[in-house]
Amino acid sequence: MTFIGEACPTPSRTGVEHQVELRQQRQERLNRAGNPTRLRCVLDEAALHRLVGGPEVMREQLEHLIELSEKPNINIRVVPFAAGAHAGSKSAFSLLRFPENLNTDAVYLENERGAVWLERPADIEHYTTVFDLMSSRALDASASMELVASLASSL
Structure with missing residues (x-):
């Protein structure tokens, strides 16, 4: 909850709690039995x-990433500083x-005032290219x- 609260200049307790709850629900999909969501990050x-959140919290977060990466449905890669500027340097996206059969691919962009969903094929193609370029610069x-x-x- 630390990051969400600190990253918002005027956080409300209920707003922060709601954001945390949404993130936890998304994380649960990665652990569900049978057919967990696949994540390439x-x-x-x-x-x-x-x-x-301080050194201890950050160490726990980094260790959590390592644990997640051991799951067969999760692939986490890092674009190192040595790669220099890259296509994904401008902003984060999902x-x-x-x-x-659902034909509903989308791009999700969070910003200061909420989020934006992009569903146009041209937008999806653009962000797919950005993701592919980032992947090509990332460590295995x-x-x-x-x-x-x-x-x-x-830490």
Whole structure:
């Protein structure tokens, strides 16, 4: 709850609690039995260095990423600082893919005042290209988790 509360200049307790609840519900989908949601995540290394909640909380968060990466439905990779500027440097986004029969792929962009959903094919194609370019600059999963473990142990 720390990040959500600190990242908003005028947080309301109920608003922060609602955001935390939504995130927890999304996380539960990664753990459901039978057919868990698949997650492919590419993080900029800068996100791993931002100390949120103090060293102990940050270490726990980094260790949690390592635990998640061990699940077969989750792939977490890091674009290292050494990669320089990359296509995803401008802003964070989530590219959501659904079964073909649903035909509802979308891009989710959070911002200061809420969120925006993009569903136009051209937008999905653009963000798919950005994701692919980021992926091409990222460390492989094993090297990514070595980096995360190194950062966790330094806290």
